[in-house]
Amino acid sequence: MIGRSWMRWYLLTGLCLVVVRCAVAETTDEDPLPAGWKQLTHDGHFKQRPAWSPDGSKLLFTRHVGESVRVIVCDATGTNEKRLLEDKHPRMDAVFLPDGKRLAFTFDKVTPGQGDMELYLCDSQGEHLQPLFVTQGKLTHEEWASPSPDGKWIACTSTRDDNAELYVISVDGKEKQRLTNHPALDVHASFSPDGRKIAFATNRWDNFEIAVYDLQTSLITRLTESPGLDDYPAWSPDGKQIAFASRRDGDLAVFVMQADGSKPRNVTQSNGSANFPTWTLQGEITFCAYRNGAWDIYQCRP
Amino acid sequence: MLEAGRIRSVNCGRLSRRSLLQIGGLGALQVTLAELLHSNVASAESAPPAKSVILLWLWGGPSHLESFDPKPAAPLEYRGPYAPIATTNPGLQVCELFPKLAARAHKYSVIRSMNHESNDHGIAGTISLTGSIQGARSLGGINLPGQVLGTHGSVVSKVDGIHARVPRFVTIGKKLYQGPQYITGDEGGSLGPIHDPFRVNYVPGTGVELPDFKLIDGVTADGLSHRQKLLERFDQLTRFMETSAPAQRLDVFYDRAISLLTSPETRGVFDVDKEPVKLRNSYGRHHFGQCCLLARRLIEADVRFVQVNWSSHVEGSEDGGDWGWDMHDRYFQIFQDRHSWQLDQAMSALLDDLDSRGLLQQTVVVAVGEFGRTPKINPKAGRDHWNQCYSAVVAGGGFTPGLVIGSSDSLAEHPLTRPTKPADLFTTVLQQVGITTTRLTSVGLTPLGHAIEELT
Numbered sequence: 001m002i003g004r005s006w007m008r009w010y011l012l013t014g015l016c017l018v019v020v021r022c023a024v025a026e027t028t029d030e031d032p033l034p035a036g037w038k039q040l041t042h043d044g045h046f047k048q049r050p051a052w053s054p055d056g057s058k059l060l061f062t063r064h065v066g067e068s069v070r071v072i073v074c075d076a077t078g079t080n081e082k083r084l085l086e087d088k089h090p091r092m093d094a095v096f097l098p099d100g101k102r103l104a105f106t107f108d109k110v111t112p113g114q115g116d117m118e119l120y121l122c123d124s125q126g127e128h129l130q131p132l133f134v135t136q137g138k139l140t141h142e143e144w145a146s147p148s149p150d151g152k153w154i155a156c157t158s159t160r161d162d163n164a165e166l167y168v169i170s171v172d173g174k175e176k177q178r179l180t181n182h183p184a185l186d187v188h189a190s191f192s193p194d195g196r197k198i199a200f201a202t203n204r205w206d207n208f209e210i211a212v213y214d215l216q217t218s219l220i221t222r223l224t225e226s227p228g229l230d231d232y233p234a235w236s237p238d239g240k241q242i243a244f245a246s247r248r249d250g251d252l253a254v255f256v257m258q259a260d261g262s263k264p265r266n267v268t269q270s271n272g273s274a275n276f277p278t279w280t281l282q283g284e285i286t287f288c289a290y291r292n293g294a295w296d297i298y299q300c301r302p
Numbered sequence: 303m304l305e306a307g308r309i310r311s312v313n314c315g316r317l318s319r320r321s322l323l324q325i326g327g328l329g330a331l332q333v334t335l336a337e338l339l340h341s342n343v344a345s346a347e348s349a350p351p352a353k354s355v356i357l358l359w360l361w362g363g364p365s366h367l368e369s370f371d372p373k374p375a376a377p378l379e380y381r382g383p384y385a386p387i388a389t390t391n392p393g394l395q396v397c398e399l400f401p402k403l404a405a406r407a408h409k410y411s412v413i414r415s416m417n418h419e420s421n422d423h424g425i426a427g428t429i430s431l432t433g434s435i436q437g438a439r440s441l442g443g444i445n446l447p448g449q450v451l452g453t454h455g456s457v458v459s460k461v462d463g464i465h466a467r468v469p470r471f472v473t474i475g476k477k478l479y480q481g482p483q484y485i486t487g488d489e490g491g492s493l494g495p496i497h498d499p500f501r502v503n504y505v506p507g508t509g510v511e512l513p514d515f516k517l518i519d520g521v522t523a524d525g526l527s528h529r530q531k532l533l534e535r536f537d538q539l540t541r542f543m544e545t546s547a548p549a550q551r552l553d554v555f556y557d558r559a560i561s562l563l564t565s566p567e568t569r570g571v572f573d574v575d576k577e578p579v580k581l582r583n584s585y586g587r588h589h590f591g592q593c594c595l596l597a598r599r600l601i602e603a604d605v606r607f608v609q610v611n612w613s614s615h616v617e618g619s620e621d622g623g624d625w626g627w628d629m630h631d632r633y634f635q636i637f638q639d640r641h642s643w644q645l646d647q648a649m650s651a652l653l654d655d656l657d658s659r660g661l662l663q664q665t666v667v668v669a670v671g672e673f674g675r676t677p678k679i680n681p682k683a684g685r686d687h688w689n690q691c692y693s694a695v696v697a698g699g700g701f702t703p704g705l706v707i708g709s710s711d712s713l714a715e716h717p718l719t720r721p722t723k724p725a726d727l728f729t730t731v732l733q734q735v736g737i738t739t740t741r742l743t744s745v746g747l748t749p750l751g752h753a754i755e756e757l758t
Contacts, residue, residue: 030579030583044506044507044587045506046588046640048639064619066619066624067615067619067622067623067624068619069619089622090619090621090622108621117631117632139631139682140681140682141631141632141682141683143632159631159681159682159683161681162681163681163683164683183377183378183379184378184383185383185634185679185683187635187683203378203382203383204378206374206385207383207384207385207398208383208384227385227398228398229383229384229398229399229638231638247398247399247401250401252643273643275639290643292583292587293582293583293586293587293588294587
């Protein structure tokens with residue numbers, strides 16, 4: 001045991017000599033940004049579900065920092081970030097309604113309401129919250145809102161009937177309709193631009209695959225059949241293609257296929273992981289990717 | 303608070319910038335790393351197969367079906383949305399979200415028949431980390447009868463002795479919580495606080511923190527650059543030390559702190575920034591990845607038992623926790639987006655890194671949580687607690703790799719063959735690093751389980 005007088009000297013001297021300095025990054029070991037990619041954020045924290053405003057001027061996304069889960073809005077270049085919906089409880093997966101004036105988002109009421117997630121609406125500044133899809137009396141989660149093109153309906157998932165099923169609900173919250181009824185998980189709805197179909201992910205054929213629900217016929221059509229999971233479908237603005245995340249090539253990557261499921265191709269071929277695709281008005285794909293040890297939002301042309 | 307031991311390798315705004323920590327020398331007062339880290343224990347027994355243990359503690363309880371015991375033939379409401387994939391071990395399939403671990407299955411063995419008596423995180427945590435239910439604290443805050451036993455790392459500390467200047471037992475991560483309260487069983491327990499883990503933490507974007515030095519209110523690392531202020535504060539510290547009985551009992555921590563602070567070599571052990579960028583990235587720059595890398599550095603520095611806590615809270619961040627595995631709802635979404643690839647990446651990199659340095663044969667790597675998840679998917683697209691059957695992974699340390707030990711029934715609800723308790727698992731692990739029955743009894747301890755002979 002070192003004596004206290006020595007200890008004092010040791011501590012004093014050792015601590016005084018601590019120097020922390022920042023060194024130049026060793027960029028040689030980092031994967032360069034693939035040609036045609038743009039990086040929109042640079043903080044490296046885990047993110048999910050980027051979503052564009054109808055005019056393409058604002059980008060929403062959810063950022064996880066430690067124990068906080070927050071909705072962020074920024075300009076199209078990734079600048080001028082602003083936190084929305086500040087609260088101690090997680091709020092996530094916000095999307096603009098077609099009028100650009102309102103957002104739909106998932107509100108997670110934490111323990112003791114563990115797992116009690118609800119859909120809310122708010123204005124574009126994150127104010128004036130209004131419950132949209134709330135199930136009373138039991139722990140359920142309503143989540144992953146996808147507005148119809150006319151802004152009258154929201155497609156989403158709810159577990160209110162004891163399994164994750166697809167629903168549509170009117171934006172005033174007064175009408176709701178369950179679309180699927182299957183012991184599998186039906187999740188991550190995405191309205192088609194013509195408002196007639198909803199793409200979603202389901203494991204009814206074993207692992208997660210992309211399918212389309214036809215709102216007129218109630219028929220479900222399988223679009224993908226791959227060994228790895230396929231998830232998070234997103235229609236292109238012209239309705240001709242669907243982007244989705246897939247592990248069929250090993251790492252999670254963003255793929256694009258025709259709306260009938262044909263011609264799937266990996267559009268983010270790079271090391272790391274790419275997830276949560278969404279489209280810009282110009283037909284580019286915005287997504288979250290894990291590259292060089294950091295999660296950020298990127299954009300590329302498929 | 304005195305944050306004298308806090309090491310922060312500051313990132314300058316971006317993760318792509320690399321931080322380095324430099325510590326000035328102390329001239330003649332420096333001692334060599336070998337001297338500082340020299341083991342004091344000279345066992346009369348033959349050399350054990352392994353030297354060290356890295357416990358990857360998956361707090362919150364990962365699903366055994368979505369990891370190392372998939373059940374593709376089970377009904378849809380059991381088997382979940384992921385397919386199993388083949389591995390380099392012909393007798394083993396794992397979840398498709400673990401492709402890297404699948405490619406390294408020849409390096410580890412899986413126990414598919416773990417079980418114990420409680421589905422309460424706190425109690426299950428104590429059972430798993432001490433081998434005994436004694437003194438466990440339930441969700442309701444009730445302490446069960448008996449004195450809490452020392453956790454596995456503290457047993458190593460007790461048997462090996464503690465006067466080495468680098469701790470025998472390091473936990474990377476904060477204390478373990480269930481809800482708002484600490485659990486018991488992750489510290490020295492009945493062996494005394496002297497065998498508590500030396501606790502460090504890694505914060506992405508900030509670096510390694512050594513919170514054990516936070517002892518005196520009013521002193522922060524920020525103030526250390528002001529010499530006069532520093533002098534005054536150390537005067538305060540000295541007075542505190544000389545007049546406070548509790549502080550005197552903390553001498554052992556100061557001793558460890560001094561060793562770490564005054565030696566560039568030992569202090570440098572905690573500086574993961576010294577690793578090549580490519581290697582750091584291979585572990586993943588996330589919390590768990592860098593903690594695994596830090597664990598390897600500590601093992602290299604002769605720390606005998608390193609526990610890496612996946613999280614401090616059981617709950618995921620959406621439920622007010624810090625990314626734990628306790629996902630009662632949205633299990634699959636969170637698992638596929640975050641947990642699965644981080645565990646796959648970090649554990650694979652750890653196995654590769656240890657192997658390439660010739661350390662895997664002398665280092666036991668264990669990955670396990672306090673229990674598994676309900677085989678039947680619940681109405682919230684999640685899985686609840688399931689203590690009756692779950693899986694553990696054991697690698698390195700001279701253990702036989704490529705085994706599948708025990709089995710579960712068709713729904714992964716119960717062990718079908720070779721039921722195995724946490725005490726059995728850790729009796730086996732400790733025995734492999736020389737903590738034998740003879741040595742345990744020599745310090746008044748006894749093994750709590752039966753060794754898994756198939757592994758050795």
